[in-house]
Amino acid sequence: MALAEPALAAREMVWRQVDPDNTVMLELQEGMVVIELNPTFAPETVAQFKRLVLSRFYNGLSFYRVIDGFVAQGGDGSDLGELSEIPLIDAEFEIEFTEELPWVEVQAPDLFAEETGFIDGFGVARDLKDDTAWLTHCPGVVAMARNDDPDSSRTDFYIVIGQAPRYLDRNMNVFGRVIEGMDVVQRINRGPVSNSGVFIDETAPTRIRSVRLQSEFPKKEQMQAFVMDTSSKAFDDILDDRRKRKQKFFHNQPPRVLDVCQVPVMGRLTK
Amino acid sequence: MALAEPALAAREMVWRQVDPDNTVMLELQEGMVVIELNPTFAPETVAQFKRLVLSRFYNGLSFYRVIDGFVAQGGDGSDLGELSEIPLIDAEFEIEFTEELPWVEVQAPDLFAEETGFIDGFGVARDLKDDTAWLTHCPGVVAMARNDDPDSSRTDFYIVIGQAPRYLDRNMNVFGRVIEGMDVVQRINRGPVSNSGVFIDETAPTRIRSVRLQSEFPKKEQMQAFVMDTSSKAFDDILDDRRKRKQKFFHNQPPRVLDVCQVPVMGRLTK
Numbered sequence: 001m002a003l004a005e006p007a008l009a010a011r012e013m014v015w016r017q018v019d020p021d022n023t024v025m026l027e028l029q030e031g032m033v034v035i036e037l038n039p040t041f042a043p044e045t046v047a048q049f050k051r052l053v054l055s056r057f058y059n060g061l062s063f064y065r066v067i068d069g070f071v072a073q074g075g076d077g078s079d080l081g082e083l084s085e086i087p088l089i090d091a092e093f094e095i096e097f098t099e100e101l102p103w104v105e106v107q108a109p110d111l112f113a114e115e116t117g118f119i120d121g122f123g124v125a126r127d128l129k130d131d132t133a134w135l136t137h138c139p140g141v142v143a144m145a146r147n148d149d150p151d152s153s154r155t156d157f158y159i160v161i162g163q164a165p166r167y168l169d170r171n172m173n174v175f176g177r178v179i180e181g182m183d184v185v186q187r188i189n190r191g192p193v194s195n196s197g198v199f200i201d202e203t204a205p206t207r208i209r210s211v212r213l214q215s216e217f218p219k220k221e222q223m224q225a226f227v228m229d230t231s232s233k234a235f236d237d238i239l240d241d242r243r244k245r246k247q248k249f250f251h252n253q254p255p256r257v258l259d260v261c262q263v264p265v266m267g268r269l270t271k
Numbered sequence: 272m273a274l275a276e277p278a279l280a281a282r283e284m285v286w287r288q289v290d291p292d293n294t295v296m297l298e299l300q301e302g303m304v305v306i307e308l309n310p311t312f313a314p315e316t317v318a319q320f321k322r323l324v325l326s327r328f329y330n331g332l333s334f335y336r337v338i339d340g341f342v343a344q345g346g347d348g349s350d351l352g353e354l355s356e357i358p359l360i361d362a363e364f365e366i367e368f369t370e371e372l373p374w375v376e377v378q379a380p381d382l383f384a385e386e387t388g389f390i391d392g393f394g395v396a397r398d399l400k401d402d403t404a405w406l407t408h409c410p411g412v413v414a415m416a417r418n419d420d421p422d423s424s425r426t427d428f429y430i431v432i433g434q435a436p437r438y439l440d441r442n443m444n445v446f447g448r449v450i451e452g453m454d455v456v457q458r459i460n461r462g463p464v465s466n467s468g469v470f471i472d473e474t475a476p477t478r479i480r481s482v483r484l485q486s487e488f489p490k491k492e493q494m495q496a497f498v499m500d501t502s503s504k505a506f507d508d509i510l511d512d513r514r515k516r517k518q519k520f521f522h523n524q525p526p527r528v529l530d531v532c533q534v535p536v537m538g539r540l541t542k
Contacts, residue, residue, distance in 0.1 A: 068454045069410060069535060093523065111382040111528050139340060139434050150522040161457075163410050163435060163533045167516060167525035183339045186432075186457040193537070245438060251421040252364065254438035257382050262434040264340060266464070 014232035016121070018225035018267070020214035022046070024053065024176065027209040028188065033181035034225055034269055035142055038122055040101075041135050042092040042175035045144055045153065049175060052086070052155060053211045062205035063188050065158075067197035070165065072188045073145055074208055075156030077198075084154065091150040092173045094134040097126055101133070102231035106239060106260045112136075112166040116260035118230035121267075122177055123260040125169060135174035138164050138261035140185070142176035159185055164261040179227050179267025227267040239263065285503035287392070289496035289538070291485035293317070295324065295447065298480040299459070304452035305496055305540055306413055309393055311372075312406050313363040313446035316415055316424065320446060323357070323426060324482045333476035334459050338468035340434065343459045344416055345479055346427030348469075355425065362421040363444045365405040368397055372404070373502035377510060377531045383407075383437040387531035389501035392538075393448055394531040396440060406445035409435050409532035411456070413447035430456055435532040450498050450538025498538040510534065 024035040039046040052058060058075065065073040078084075097103075101119050108115040113125035116136065123136035135141065141160045144153035153173045178185060188206040191197035199205045214222055228235055242263065243256050295306040310317040323329060329346070336344040349355075368374075372390050379386040384396035387407065394407035406412065412431045415424035424444045449456060459477040462468035470476045485493055499506055513534065514527050 068457070091522065107382075111378075111530065112526055148519045163530065165533060166530065167513070167521075167533075169525070170523040171521055171525070183461040186339070190454040242438070248419045250442055251362065252441040254440070254442070255383055259382065259434065259437065262436060262438075 012234055014229040014234045015226040015268075016229040018179070018227060020222055020224070021050075023214035023223075023225045025210075025212045025214065026181075027211070028184060028206055029209065030187040030206065031181060031184035033184050034179050034267060035176045036121070036179045036225065036227065036267070037176045038120070038135065038174075040120070041095055041122070041133075042173050045089050045092050045173040045175040048087070048089050048154075049144075049157070050213065053213060054216070056210075057086075057155065058208050058211040060207065060209075062199075062207045064191075064205050065196070065198045066161075066188055066191045066205070067193070068190045069162030070160075070197070071158040072161050072185060072206075073156060073158040073197075075145070077156065079147070086154055088151055089144065089153040089173060091153075092175075093150070093170045094127075094132040097131050097133040104230050104236060104239070106263065107258045110260065112169060118235075118260070118263075118265065121179070121227045121230050121265045123263075125260075134170050136164065136260055137166055137168045137172070137174065138177070140178035140182050141174055142178065143168075144173040144175065146172065161185060161188070164259075166261075179225060179265075180269055223269045223271055225267055225269050228265050230265060283505055285500040285505045286497040286539075287500040289450070289498060291493055291495070292321075294485035294494075294496045296481075296483045296485065297452075298482070299455060299477055300480065301458040301477065302452060302455035304455050305450050305538060306447045307392070307450045307496065307498065307538070308447045309391070309406065309445075311391070312366055312393070312404075313444050316360050316363050316444040316446040319358070319360050319425075320415075320428070321484065324484060325487070327481075328357075328426065329479050329482040331478065331480075333470075333478045335462075335476050336429075336467070336469045337432075337459055337462045337476070338464070339432070339461045341432065341436065341468070342429040343432050343456060343477075344427060344429040344468075346416070348427065350418070357425055359422055360415065360424040360444060362424075363446075364421070364441050365398075365403040368402050368404040375501050375507060375510070377534065378529045381531065383440060389506075389531070389534075389536065392450070392498045392501050392536045396531075405441050407435065407531055408437055408439045408443070408445065409448070411449035411453050412445055413449065414439075415444040415446065417443065432456060432459075435530075437532075450496060450536075451540055494540045494542055496538055496540050499536050501536060506536075 022037040026033040063074040064077040110116040145156040293308040297304040334345040335348040376388040381387040416427040
């Protein structure tokens with residue numbers, strides 16, 4: 001039986017090539033997750049994350065705090081404070097909006113912001129008075145965890161695995177998004193609800209086998225990641241279709257609004 | 272490292288007992304999923320689903336169409352039309368709103384409706400002019416699939432597994448929601464994207480081992496399901512906390528709005 005679905009197939013899609021130096025291969029026992037880093041919005045966070053990847057910091061660590069419908073948080077789970085040799089990262093919660101950014105509008109007003117849209121496949125919200133823009137906490141978004149201090153991100157990161165926790169927008173260093181393998185992410189073991197998702201049994205969490213950049217692989221073995229080009233006419237047509245919902249299926253016409261986190265922006269990996 | 276989380280723990284929660292006759296045990300190879308049926312909003316759909324459960328219709332069938340971030344659809348995947356002996360179900364897309372319903376307001380206006388709130392733990396949206404109310408397509412919601420005809424639901428159902436597809440609101444027979452085991456649902460095998468999530472290899476889909484009502488079990492073996500009582504003062508306090516976000520963690524104060532699909536309403540099962 002049919003159910004109206006995202007109007008994606010059978011259409012001439014335009015794809016954007018992802019920089020191999022911003023393509024992260026996160027290998028779990030359940031499979032491979034591909035993440036695109038976003039140095040436009042979080043340059044320092046991306047730089048530190050890459051240094052950690054290259055130093056093999058994450059290999060063998062785990063997703064030690066996982067709350068179904070919320071986030072899967074990975075890293076070493078320690079909070080060494082001044083004892084850690086790894087520097088803290090300053091807040092990178094928003095950037096100045098400039099005309100050069102490949103913006104496509106999705107919704108104005110949105111429930112949580114004056115305006116939402118996409119920039120390079122990432123959900124973005126804007127404040128028009130301040131002329132600021134920030135990455136929205138959509139499913140698949142990757143961000144750094146922190147303590148109460150806004151400048152206290154360091155190593156541990158989380159992936160959003162449930163309904164967009166948009167109240168975290170403008171409060172976290174969002175620095176990437178999963179472009180392939182969210183089905184793998186959804187298989188990450190959940191922690192006990194009674195302990196805020198933090199595992200007590202250390203054998204239970206899903207392990208991180210390895211984290212590597214595509215650019216680390218020898219040229220011959222490199223894979224090329226692509227994502228839908230959100231600044232293309234083809235993508236704009238998809239947005240238009242989703243707003244109008246002209247299919248006969250819709251007995252009651254939905255309101256002409258779009259949730260930026262409910263528009264799929266797919267990725268793929270080719271040899 | 273800490274990350275602001277749903278303010279749920281350590282609070283005196285009030286729980287509502289779920290009728291064992293509306294408590295569905297959906298057993299998959301990956302584990303048990305507990306669904307609460309909602310005869311208030313979809314009486315005929317619930318009645319037909321229960322008949323199908325009691326006749327063991329679903330046992331051995333599978334989730335044959337699964338799109339990550341959207342829905343997992345289960346049943347026999349056939350569309351026998353007039354050849355089927357099982358009757359079609361009329362549209363049960365909305366009900367009249369009456370004062371007797373245990374309504375608690377969440378958000379007005381919401382992006383997709385004039386008002387959202389909860390009734391018996393289910394996300395609900397309202398149209399104030401028409402005095403209608405309908406169940407919102409939040410993650411975990413269970414609804415009947417159909418063809419273009421609004422009165423063409425029959426046997427196949429889907430569970431929402433991604434960002435709320437609210438554009439389907441008021442267009443589907445929503446008749447239940449997962450109150451425990453969404454982590455199990457998230458392990459259901461995804462189908463090929465290139466084939467709209469429909470499996471081609473018949474050995475690949477996740478099988479439905481059995482579907483049973485709690486009321487079918489001998490009294491001694493019955494489990495009792497509970498869900499947070501959304502009409503309690505304790506739950507209203509949670510909503511208030513989530514709107515205000517007073518914790519020191521929030522460097523930028525989030526807007527005072529709530530997404531009805533982002534408020535967890537948890538369930539539990541006890542012997």
